Amino acid sequence: MSRYPGLFITFEGVEGCGKSTQAQALLERLRADGVPVTLSREPGGTPLGERVREILLDTGHTGMEAATELFLYLASRAEHAAKVIVPRLEAGEVVISDRFSDASVAYQGGGRGLGPATVEALNQVATKGVKPDVTFLMDLDPEEGLDRLVRGRGEHARDRIESEVLDFHRRVREVYLESSRREPARFVVIDARLSREEVEAQVTAAVDELLGERGMRTGRTP
Numbered sequence: 001m002s003r004y005p006g007l008f009i010t011f012e013g014v015e016g017c018g019k020s021t022q023a024q025a026l027l028e029r030l031r032a033d034g035v036p037v038t039l040s041r042e043p044g045g046t047p048l049g050e051r052v053r054e055i056l057l058d059t060g061h062t063g064m065e066a067a068t069e070l071f072l073y074l075a076s077r078a079e080h081a082a083k084v085i086v087p088r089l090e091a092g093e094v095v096i097s098d099r100f101s102d103a104s105v106a107y108q109g110g111g112r113g114l115g116p117a118t119v120e121a122l123n124q125v126a127t128k129g130v131k132p133d134v135t136f137l138m139d140l141d142p143e144e145g146l147d148r149l150v151r152g153r154g155e156h157a158r159d160r161i162e163s164e165v166l167d168f169h170r171r172v173r174e175v176y177l178e179s180s181r182r183e184p185a186r187f188v189v190i191d192a193r194l195s196r197e198e199v200e201a202q203v204t205a206a207v208d209e210l211l212g213e214r215g216m217r218t219g220r221t222p
């Protein structure tokens, strides 16, 4: 459990698994219920972080060093944690982040091969130990996720990370699953092949339970 009165929720998973769809749906539901809530994303979440995001996703930056990439994500995260996440949690809000520390463990630790433990340690520096109360890992075969993105936007629109080979994305998925096995109390693993509605029902059930535990339950009848 976090040391703050608020509730910190993250969505993780491979490209196209439905993170943004579910984060947005949760935001709207909580807002409708009158719960104070902020939706944010990584990389990004602050003006500085959004500039770092542009550098990271720019397809012109081919051959970026794995360490450069990691430190850019961590720079974005340090700002995000200190300037957005912690203040909002201290104010008793729900903070939803579309990706957070687990993404670096999976992408840079696994995908780029820097090692999950190394990335965990550096995440600790970036976040000063802030951890999500719950992390929804939307588990999906990356081939299916990339197909969804292509169907949604067309092949030409891939960013620098999406353009990585399938093996990279398979390593990412595996390390996400390893993380979930290491911290079963924090992770809720959801089969992302399910329909939007079915995924949303699982997210809703878990979030409602946590809100209840925190005494943050709203007037809505279940």
Ligand SMILES: Nc1ncnc2c1ncn2[C@@H]1O[C@H](COP(=O)(O)OP(=O)(O)OP(=O)(O)O)[C@@H](O)[C@H]1O
Residues within 6 Å of the ligand: 013, 014, 015, 016, 017, 018, 019, 020, 021, 022, 148, 149, 151, 152, 192, 193, 194, 195, 196, 197, 199
């Ligand atoms: N449960 C679902 N079943 C099928 N398609 C879905 C589902 N959820 C979302 N989608 C569709 O899949 C595509 C990717 O969804 P979304 O953008 O939410 O994924 P994401 O995980 O945020 O992707 P990215 O990694 O690119 O940020 C969209 O076109 C979305 O409409």
Ligand SMILES: [Mg+2]
Residues within 6 Å of the ligand: 019, 020, 021, 098
């Ligand atoms: Mg998204």
